[in-house]
Amino acid sequence: MPLANFSLKDKVAIVTGASRGIGEAIARGFAENGATVIICSRKQESLDEVAASITADTGAKCVGIACHTGDPAAIDALFNRVKDEFGRCDILVNNAATNPYFGPAVDMEMSAFDKTFDVNVKGYFLMCQRAARMMVEQGGGSIINVASIAGISPGAMQGCYSMTKAAVISMTKVFAKELGSANVRCNAICPGVVETKFAKMLIDTPEIYDQFITTIPMNRHAQPSEMVGLAVYLASDASSYTTGTAMVSDGGMIV
Secondary structure, eight states, rough: SSSOOOOOOOOOEEEOOOSHHHHHHHHHHHHHTTTTEEEEEEHHHHHHHHHHHHHHOOOOOOOOOOOOOOHHHHHHHHHHHHHHHHHHEEEEEOOOOOOOBBBBBGOHHHHHHHHHHHHIIIHHHHHHHHHHHHHHHHEEEEEEEEEEGGGOOOOOTTTHHHHHHHHHHHHHHHHHHHGGGGGGEEEEEEEOBBGGGHHHHHHHOOOHHHHGGGGGGGGBBOGGGGGGGHHHHHHHGTTTTTOSEEEESSSSTTT
16 A cells, blocks of 8 residues: 555646646646646636646646636636536635735735735635535545745735735634534645746846845745645645645745
8 A cells, every 4th residue: 555645536626826837737737646627717718728738738637717716706606617517626726816016015005905915815715615615515625725935924025915925824724723623624835936927027137036046045946846746745635634734845945
């Protein structure tokens, strides 16, 4: 008997923010390990392209469903469709996030503040609620919230974004405590600097990047694929006694 079971065979997973970057990488990793994957973002066309690519590469079923996770009605529609078409939700990965403002917190407009909290906190919360209800009913499941090391140590000029990620870490612990007895686990992943559209400005600006990279002991940033192992672990039975954690993957930046 293997010491750990990382298989996701017969599992149904929802991954938000999955048209590119970390979300797409996690969706691919889940498919490679046998899961049926529903990928979500705001644009159906982008989702259809990624879903077709994942299915072609892995042979697993992958379906794109457009959903703006800052919109409660869209979240309801998503879960109603998943229930009707797939019958269950075994894994949820909350990855969709926004960061419309980069600068001092004292200068931030409330419109940007509200948007950041609506997507990064309210959206995650509503997704957790809906997934948890299905998981409790079916006897278990795994919720994975993609937070950030900024939720542990605030990022420069990213005050509001950092606040939302701290809230996500706290939210993860709340759901873990409340749902543990129902066999529903909830954990967070806290990436450092990952090469995505989100981090493009930092990575592509030498005068910023050259100084920033010196704070990372591994002396490099990560690729989206390097977040997949943690996600597969937390989604699978290999982590059956793990809940309420916030696992850091940052090359040693906040050691």
